[in-house]
Amino acid sequence: MDNDVDTRTERDRRHQQARASLNIQAVADAAGVSKTTVSHVLSGNRPVSAATRRKVERVMDELGYRPNFFAQALNSKKSQTIALIAQDITNPFYPALARGLQTSVARANQVVMLFDAGGGQNLTRAFVDEIIQRQVDGVVVAVSNVEDELLELQRAGIAVVAVGSGLSGLPIDWVSGDDERIGSDATMHLHLAGHSRIATISGPPSAEPGTGRLAGYVKAMNELGLGVDPKLCAVGDWTKEGGADALLRLLEQAEPPTAVFCANDLMAIGALGAALESGLRVPDDLAIIGVDDIDAASLVRPALTTVHVPVQEIGRAAGDLLLHRIAEPTETSHRHVLVQHSLVQRQSV
Amino acid sequence: MDNDVDTRTERDRRHQQARASLNIQAVADAAGVSKTTVSHVLSGNRPVSAATRRKVERVMDELGYRPNFFAQALNSKKSQTIALIAQDITNPFYPALARGLQTSVARANQVVMLFDAGGGQNLTRAFVDEIIQRQVDGVVVAVSNVEDELLELQRAGIAVVAVGSGLSGLPIDWVSGDDERIGSDATMHLHLAGHSRIATISGPPSAEPGTGRLAGYVKAMNELGLGVDPKLCAVGDWTKEGGADALLRLLEQAEPPTAVFCANDLMAIGALGAALESGLRVPDDLAIIGVDDIDAASLVRPALTTVHVPVQEIGRAAGDLLLHRIAEPTETSHRHVLVQHSLVQRQSV
């Protein structure tokens, strides 16, 4: 009995010690090489003979050794961490972006740290400080109107990629959807469906990504020779209610539209409801097309025809740009990736 | 000129050096104290005289000193990082969870690292390794059927909180909605609206959180003295199509139901569509209630009456449990928080 207890105690203590000092030195001792060599087996930063490498790797396996992450980071100045600043993670755009980003950066052993601004703006400042302090390798900024913060992150030596619109001027890599083509493609689609009296419900003035989508509508209408009738241009606020109100205003016209391009799905769904309540049949009396392809687009009746923006691909592209920038921090030229959309034909056109 | 250049070069070099060595020693030198004291001003781990503290803080400010995150983590063994393993970040449940979690842990200066399993299961194993290696302070696991992984994380000395159902047996803190009460409350609501022939469309057998919701329905029907008619119990698969099919089967009965409790909103929206297409008026001929309060619930017509589960609060509760566990790692008793739901009355009941 006593013996048993002693043995167990002894074993536990050795185990404790072994765990407490299961560091690179322990591996080196067990393998009969120097810490230097163990380190190079881990990093691959310099050649190691095949025999030595095998020996070291076996020992690591047997001991269950894992390098200390913080010691590695402290020395290498690499945190293997990417930050994502998202305007509002409860908006489905951002989770899809996060998914794509993770998919891309995982292959470089990078992990995603999430900073959710909660829909507000004020948190971004604090996030930037936190991000700099944590010495992340890169950051994807998906918040608008934060030029100063983008540049500050860059100055701190962090690779930066922006997601969104209206960033053309800055010396920054960025990714966005092709809003102008979204607007013109949607408008063209309505025209191909036989419409020529085509209205639009845009977002609030000078707010991205609405400006580009409106510009696309204008371009298409002009190219089609239909011209732009100001009475067919209503302004919404991105919400369902705003879309409903805007549609009712459009229907008050002497010559109401037979089709409407809404700059996002929420407004399109609001317009759809308002149209049905006004006794119109959709798409027979009024065709409606939205943008975003949110979940609800396929759930409303009639199901909404819309423009699908592949948000995960935006995230993946952002990750790719980031990995490139991390590898080539001094490259002076900056890239802009325009991710292309597709049309999802359902029942409202 | 030459002088200018020299001066600038000189200044730059000094600047470089200053930046390269802007560490705790530099602060100590500038403040005329030891590294030890600077460290304690930072951590508050031992008293420092008011005068010394002020002096050190001023110097830190002037130099723009920020402690090196990795050196701190290496020594303190605290990463100030919480991992969130999410089953599928594109499912709106998880972003809301993440928001609540961030809200809770931010007050302890913790940051959220996101691990999105992408809807699959296989990634969780790899995540667990990564999380252990990165020595996070805590982890919230919102994936089902990963008991082994939960225990492994615990063994690695990481604070663990699980989110979900069916975890009663494990020595683990966890948070969940009150599925049984959700089921009985929804059923009761239909009864209060005047119905007694109440059907249910549940999730696949023995899949959480469906089991609890079905149990709640059964309990309420029995307590109401209505009894449970097997012909009124249809099984769905959580999807819109599954809900539509299940409803059509229920309507084939000799005595069809006048109300149906669907275990989630997607099935409820499918049932809603099928009912309307069958020529039924909702809620006059058939009342429908769902669970989750997804975005689409308020966008379909008639808008869906549903049970709202405050997912952000689940996240906040998980964060609170985690912070407690981090502070008291050895506490032997484990907590279970049941977050309470509420009924959102719209137009389908």
Added chain:
DNA sequence: CTGAAAGCGCTTACAG
């Protein structure tokens, strides 16, 4: 209330 010194577990010139 304060400091000198050892230690955390790595990486990386430098040297051979």
Added chain:
DNA sequence: CTGAAAGCGCTTACAG
């Protein structure tokens, strides 16, 4: 191909 040693920037007994 390999190693001894300095260094990364902190924290924390230990000592006074």
